[in-house]
Amino acid sequence: MSTTTSEELLWRFARTGDPEIDARQERILEVLLSANPRMKQRLVDEGRLEGRLDEARATLRRVLAHRQLALTSDDEARIDACADLATLERWHDQALTASSVPQALT
Incomplete structure (x- = not known):
């Protein structure tokens, strides 16, 4: 992933303070994590x-x-x-x- 693309994703997923937008971002993240069980497990393991x-x-x-x-x-x-x-x-x-x-x- 290019630096520009990476920075744009980080910008688009920054907390906005708007509950509707934040809820949409969380839903997107849930979908992405369910599509990538290894990444989800890695995050769980890091949290543990x-x-x-x-x-x-x-x-x-x-x-x-x-x-x-x-x-x-x-x-x-x-x-x-x-x-x-x-x-x-x-x-x-x-x-x-x-x-x-x-x-x-x-």
């Missing part, structure tokens, strides 16, 4: 992963707070930026016994 990442970040923060290990803004940013579930799970496990945040986030 993002949900698992969000939950892992929240759980890690709860453990650190419960252990009274205060996060700096840099620590918060590092946790938010982490998009690897295995890393977040490792940090969680380390946070259970770490004596400091840097020790937990190694």
Whole structure:
């Protein structure tokens, strides 16, 4: 798809604030996704992963707070930026016994 075509599609499907137009756009998207089950599944899988990442970040923060290990803004940013579930799970496990945040986030 050319850049021009891609940009036009993005422009045409931008939210308008008009409920009628937005509903039409959503219907078109539903039709396109039903015609392409692989893309629909990919989007579902990406949503599930993002949900698992969000939950892992929240759980890690709860453990650190419960252990009274205060996060700096840099620590918060590092946790938010982490998009690897295995890393977040490792940090969680380390946070259970770490004596400091840097020790937990190694």
